[in-house]
Amino acid sequence: MKVLVPVKRVLDYNVKPRVKADGSGVDLANVKMSMNPFDEIAVEEAIRLKEKGVATEIVAVSIGEAKAQETLRTALAMGADRAILVQTDEKAEPLAIAKILAKIAGEEQPGLIILGKQAIDDDNNQTGQMLAGLLGWGQGTFASKVEVSGETVKVTREVDGGLETDSFKLPAIVTTDLRLNEPRYASLPNIMKAKSKPLGVKSPADYGVDVTPRLTTLKVVEPPKRTAGVKVADVDELVAKLKAMGVAK
Numbered sequence: 621m622k623v624l625v626p627v628k629r630v631l632d633y634n635v636k637p638r639v640k641a642d643g644s645g646v647d648l649a650n651v652k653m654s655m656n657p658f659d660e661i662a663v664e665e666a667i668r669l670k671e672k673g674v675a676t677e678i679v680a681v682s683i684g685e686a687k688a689q690e691t692l693r694t695a696l697a698m699g700a701d702r703a704i705l706v707q708t709d710e711k712a713e714p715l716a717i718a719k720i721l722a723k724i725a726g727e728e729q730p731g732l733i734i735l736g737k738q739a740i741d742d743d744n745n746q747t748g749q750m751l752a753g754l755l756g757w758g759q760g761t762f763a764s765k766v767e768v769s770g771e772t773v774k775v776t777r778e779v780d781g782g783l784e785t786d787s788f789k790l791p792a793i794v795t796t797d798l799r800l801n802e803p804r805y806a807s808l809p810n811i812m813k814a815k816s817k818p819l820g821v822k823s824p825a826d827y828g829v830d831v832t833p834r835l836t837t838l839k840v841v842e843p844p845k846r847t848a849g850v851k852v853a854d855v856d857e858l859v860a861k862l863k864a865m866g867v868a869k
Protein backbone atom coordinates (compact mmCIF):
# COMPACT_ATOMS: atom_id res chain seq x y z
CA MET A 621 0.00 0.00 0.00
CA LYS A 622 1.24 3.44 -0.95
CA VAL A 623 0.94 6.26 1.62
CA LEU A 624 0.74 9.90 0.55
CA VAL A 625 1.87 12.51 3.09
CA PRO A 626 1.23 16.20 2.35
CA VAL A 627 3.74 18.40 4.20
CA LYS A 628 3.63 22.18 4.51
CA ARG A 629 6.53 24.59 5.03
CA VAL A 630 5.60 26.97 7.84
CA LEU A 631 7.19 29.44 10.25
CA ASP A 632 9.13 27.34 12.79
CA TYR A 633 7.05 26.82 15.92
CA ASN A 634 9.83 28.23 18.13
CA VAL A 635 9.89 31.56 16.28
CA LYS A 636 7.81 34.43 17.66
CA PRO A 637 5.83 35.73 14.67
CA ARG A 638 6.36 39.40 13.76
CA VAL A 639 3.62 41.28 11.96
CA LYS A 640 4.68 43.32 8.92
CA ALA A 641 4.75 47.08 9.51
CA ASP A 642 1.88 47.63 7.04
CA GLY A 643 -0.32 45.03 8.81
CA SER A 644 -0.65 42.97 5.63
CA GLY A 645 0.54 39.70 7.20
CA VAL A 646 3.26 37.91 9.16
CA ASP A 647 6.81 38.84 8.20
CA LEU A 648 8.48 35.71 6.82
CA ALA A 649 11.67 37.42 5.61
CA ASN A 650 14.83 35.92 7.13
CA VAL A 651 13.03 33.73 9.69
CA LYS A 652 13.45 30.01 10.30
CA MET A 653 10.92 27.91 8.38
CA SER A 654 10.29 24.22 9.12
CA MET A 655 7.91 21.38 8.39
CA ASN A 656 4.51 21.88 10.03
CA PRO A 657 4.80 19.89 13.32
CA PHE A 658 1.62 17.86 12.67
CA ASP A 659 3.05 16.88 9.28
CA GLU A 660 6.22 15.55 10.94
CA ILE A 661 3.88 13.32 12.96
CA ALA A 662 2.19 12.25 9.69
CA VAL A 663 5.54 11.35 8.10
CA GLU A 664 6.54 9.43 11.24
CA GLU A 665 3.26 7.47 11.19
CA ALA A 666 3.77 6.56 7.53
CA ILE A 667 7.32 5.37 8.29
CA ARG A 668 6.04 3.24 11.18
CA LEU A 669 3.45 1.68 8.85
CA LYS A 670 6.27 0.88 6.42
CA GLU A 671 8.41 -0.59 9.19
CA LYS A 672 5.45 -2.84 10.13
CA GLY A 673 5.25 -4.02 6.51
CA VAL A 674 1.84 -2.34 5.98
CA ALA A 675 3.04 0.48 3.72
CA THR A 676 5.26 -0.21 0.75
CA GLU A 677 6.03 3.31 -0.44
CA ILE A 678 5.78 6.78 1.12
CA VAL A 679 5.31 9.78 -1.16
CA ALA A 680 5.65 13.26 0.39
CA VAL A 681 3.94 16.17 -1.36
CA SER A 682 4.27 19.89 -0.79
CA ILE A 683 2.52 22.77 -2.50
CA GLY A 684 4.38 26.04 -2.22
CA GLU A 685 7.39 28.04 -3.26
CA ALA A 686 10.67 26.49 -4.46
CA LYS A 687 12.05 26.50 -0.90
CA ALA A 688 9.45 23.90 0.07
CA GLN A 689 11.98 21.48 -1.49
CA GLU A 690 13.86 21.76 1.84
CA THR A 691 10.76 20.55 3.68
CA LEU A 692 10.42 17.64 1.26
CA ARG A 693 14.12 16.76 1.73
CA THR A 694 13.44 16.63 5.48
CA ALA A 695 10.58 14.18 4.86
CA LEU A 696 12.90 12.12 2.61
CA ALA A 697 15.63 12.19 5.28
CA MET A 698 13.13 10.95 7.89
CA GLY A 699 12.24 8.01 5.62
CA ALA A 700 9.87 8.99 2.79
CA ASP A 701 10.81 7.33 -0.52
CA ARG A 702 9.89 9.97 -3.06
CA ALA A 703 8.64 13.55 -3.16
CA ILE A 704 6.53 15.83 -5.34
CA LEU A 705 6.76 19.62 -5.18
CA VAL A 706 3.84 21.49 -6.73
CA GLN A 707 5.55 24.82 -7.13
CA THR A 708 3.67 28.10 -6.81
CA ASP A 709 4.40 31.52 -5.31
CA GLU A 710 0.66 31.98 -4.72
CA LYS A 711 -0.53 31.48 -1.10
CA ALA A 712 -2.82 28.57 -1.98
CA GLU A 713 -5.85 28.08 0.28
CA PRO A 714 -7.11 24.73 1.65
CA LEU A 715 -9.64 24.10 -1.15
CA ALA A 716 -7.00 24.60 -3.86
CA ILE A 717 -4.53 22.43 -1.90
CA ALA A 718 -7.20 19.73 -1.51
CA LYS A 719 -8.02 19.84 -5.26
CA ILE A 720 -4.33 19.36 -6.16
CA LEU A 721 -3.98 16.54 -3.62
CA ALA A 722 -7.13 14.88 -5.02
CA LYS A 723 -5.56 14.92 -8.50
CA ILE A 724 -2.30 13.48 -7.16
CA ALA A 725 -4.31 10.80 -5.33
CA GLY A 726 -5.94 9.94 -8.67
CA GLU A 727 -2.53 9.45 -10.27
CA GLU A 728 -0.78 7.74 -7.35
CA GLN A 729 -3.67 5.62 -6.02
CA PRO A 730 -2.53 5.61 -2.36
CA GLY A 731 -4.29 3.41 0.21
CA LEU A 732 -3.92 6.09 2.86
CA ILE A 733 -3.32 9.85 2.88
CA ILE A 734 -2.00 11.09 6.22
CA LEU A 735 -2.15 14.86 6.75
CA GLY A 736 -1.58 17.07 9.75
CA LYS A 737 -4.78 18.08 11.57
CA GLN A 738 -3.86 21.69 10.90
CA ALA A 739 -1.07 23.88 9.64
CA ILE A 740 0.19 26.09 12.48
CA ASP A 741 0.50 29.18 10.27
CA ASP A 742 -3.15 29.73 9.31
CA ASP A 743 -4.75 27.19 11.72
CA ASN A 744 -7.29 26.28 9.05
CA ASN A 745 -7.93 22.62 9.93
CA GLN A 746 -9.71 22.17 6.58
CA THR A 747 -7.50 20.46 4.03
CA GLY A 748 -7.91 16.83 5.16
CA GLN A 749 -11.68 17.18 5.47
CA MET A 750 -12.03 18.86 2.06
CA LEU A 751 -9.82 16.21 0.48
CA ALA A 752 -11.98 13.43 1.95
CA GLY A 753 -15.05 15.22 0.56
CA LEU A 754 -13.56 15.60 -2.93
CA LEU A 755 -12.43 11.97 -3.07
CA GLY A 756 -15.52 10.56 -1.35
CA TRP A 757 -13.26 8.66 1.08
CA GLY A 758 -13.72 8.02 4.80
CA GLN A 759 -11.82 10.28 7.16
CA GLY A 760 -10.39 9.81 10.64
CA THR A 761 -9.43 13.25 11.92
CA PHE A 762 -7.41 14.10 15.09
CA ALA A 763 -5.93 10.60 15.20
CA SER A 764 -4.07 9.48 18.31
CA LYS A 765 -3.82 5.85 17.12
CA VAL A 766 -3.91 4.31 13.64
CA GLU A 767 -4.16 0.56 13.00
CA VAL A 768 -4.40 -0.88 9.50
CA SER A 769 -5.54 -4.45 9.03
CA GLY A 770 -6.37 -5.80 5.60
CA GLU A 771 -8.71 -3.40 3.81
CA THR A 772 -9.67 -1.53 6.97
CA VAL A 773 -8.19 1.24 9.07
CA LYS A 774 -9.12 1.76 12.72
CA VAL A 775 -8.55 5.30 13.98
CA THR A 776 -8.71 6.40 17.62
CA ARG A 777 -9.68 10.08 17.73
CA GLU A 778 -9.26 12.70 20.40
CA VAL A 779 -12.70 14.17 20.98
CA ASP A 780 -13.98 16.45 23.77
CA GLY A 781 -15.38 13.68 25.96
CA GLY A 782 -12.39 11.34 25.59
CA LEU A 783 -11.46 8.92 22.83
CA GLU A 784 -13.61 7.72 19.93
CA THR A 785 -12.60 4.75 17.80
CA ASP A 786 -13.84 4.50 14.22
CA SER A 787 -13.21 1.88 11.61
CA PHE A 788 -13.51 2.45 7.88
CA LYS A 789 -12.54 1.04 4.53
CA LEU A 790 -9.35 1.91 2.65
CA PRO A 791 -8.54 4.10 0.80
CA ALA A 792 -8.98 6.69 3.53
CA ILE A 793 -7.83 10.00 4.96
CA VAL A 794 -6.22 10.34 8.39
CA THR A 795 -5.25 13.61 10.08
CA THR A 796 -2.78 13.54 12.94
CA ASP A 797 -3.12 14.85 16.47
CA LEU A 798 -0.19 15.66 18.76
CA ARG A 799 -0.22 12.42 20.74
CA LEU A 800 -0.12 10.01 17.77
CA ASN A 801 3.65 9.57 17.97
CA GLU A 802 6.96 11.32 18.54
CA PRO A 803 8.63 12.03 15.21
CA ARG A 804 12.21 10.85 14.79
CA TYR A 805 15.12 13.10 13.94
CA ALA A 806 16.77 12.45 10.61
CA SER A 807 20.29 11.02 11.05
CA LEU A 808 23.19 12.58 9.16
CA PRO A 809 23.64 9.56 6.83
CA ASN A 810 19.90 9.70 6.04
CA ILE A 811 20.12 13.44 5.34
CA MET A 812 22.91 12.67 2.86
CA LYS A 813 20.94 9.78 1.30
CA ALA A 814 17.85 12.00 0.97
CA LYS A 815 19.71 14.25 -1.46
CA SER A 816 19.60 11.53 -4.11
CA LYS A 817 16.00 10.40 -3.55
CA PRO A 818 13.61 11.40 -6.41
CA LEU A 819 11.89 14.79 -6.12
CA GLY A 820 9.60 15.73 -9.02
CA VAL A 821 8.57 19.34 -9.64
CA LYS A 822 5.12 20.15 -11.01
CA SER A 823 2.88 23.20 -11.21
CA PRO A 824 -0.78 23.69 -10.20
CA ALA A 825 -1.56 24.05 -13.93
CA ASP A 826 -0.29 20.47 -14.47
CA TYR A 827 -3.27 19.42 -12.33
CA GLY A 828 -5.64 21.98 -13.84
CA VAL A 829 -6.13 23.75 -10.51
CA ASP A 830 -6.45 27.52 -10.12
CA VAL A 831 -4.70 28.52 -6.90
CA THR A 832 -5.68 32.20 -6.96
CA PRO A 833 -6.71 33.07 -3.38
CA ARG A 834 -10.42 33.69 -2.76
CA LEU A 835 -9.93 35.35 0.60
CA THR A 836 -8.61 38.86 1.09
CA THR A 837 -6.71 39.50 4.30
CA LEU A 838 -7.87 42.89 5.52
CA LYS A 839 -5.55 43.36 8.47
CA VAL A 840 -3.19 41.39 10.72
CA VAL A 841 -2.41 42.76 14.18
CA GLU A 842 -0.24 41.61 17.10
CA PRO A 843 -2.16 40.21 20.09
CA PRO A 844 -2.60 42.85 22.83
CA LYS A 845 0.36 43.06 25.22
CA ARG A 846 -0.33 41.51 28.64
CA THR A 847 -0.68 44.15 31.30
CA ALA A 848 1.34 43.77 34.50
CA GLY A 849 -0.26 41.66 37.26
CA VAL A 850 -1.11 42.81 40.81
CA LYS A 851 0.38 41.19 43.93
CA VAL A 852 -2.04 40.49 46.78
CA ALA A 853 -1.02 40.09 50.42
CA ASP A 854 -3.23 37.10 51.23
CA VAL A 855 -6.18 34.96 50.13
CA ASP A 856 -8.72 37.33 51.74
CA GLU A 857 -7.49 40.22 49.63
CA LEU A 858 -7.57 38.00 46.53
CA VAL A 859 -11.18 36.94 47.20
CA ALA A 860 -12.20 40.56 47.90
CA LYS A 861 -10.69 41.64 44.58
CA LEU A 862 -12.36 38.78 42.69
CA LYS A 863 -15.71 39.75 44.27
CA ALA A 864 -15.19 43.37 43.30
CA MET A 865 -14.55 42.21 39.70
CA GLY A 866 -17.70 40.09 39.82
CA VAL A 867 -15.65 36.88 39.22
CA ALA A 868 -16.43 35.36 42.65
CA LYS A 869 -19.46 35.62 44.92
Ligand code: AMP
Binds near residue numbers: 747
Ligand atom coordinates in the same frame (compact mmCIF):
# COMPACT_ATOMS: atom_id res chain seq x y z
P1 AMP B 1 -4.79 23.27 7.07
O1 AMP B 1 -6.12 22.78 6.59
O2 AMP B 1 -4.25 24.43 6.26
O3 AMP B 1 -4.77 23.59 8.54
O4 AMP B 1 -3.74 22.10 6.81
C1 AMP B 1 -3.97 20.77 7.25
C2 AMP B 1 -2.95 19.83 6.64
O5 AMP B 1 -3.06 19.87 5.20
C3 AMP B 1 -1.48 20.16 6.90
O6 AMP B 1 -1.07 19.67 8.15
C4 AMP B 1 -0.80 19.44 5.74
O7 AMP B 1 -0.73 18.05 5.96
C5 AMP B 1 -1.79 19.69 4.59
N1 AMP B 1 -1.42 20.92 3.85
C6 AMP B 1 -1.94 22.16 4.00
N2 AMP B 1 -1.33 23.03 3.16
C7 AMP B 1 -0.41 22.33 2.47
C8 AMP B 1 0.56 22.64 1.46
N3 AMP B 1 0.69 23.87 0.98
N4 AMP B 1 1.33 21.64 0.98
C9 AMP B 1 1.20 20.39 1.46
N5 AMP B 1 0.33 20.03 2.40
C10 AMP B 1 -0.47 20.97 2.91
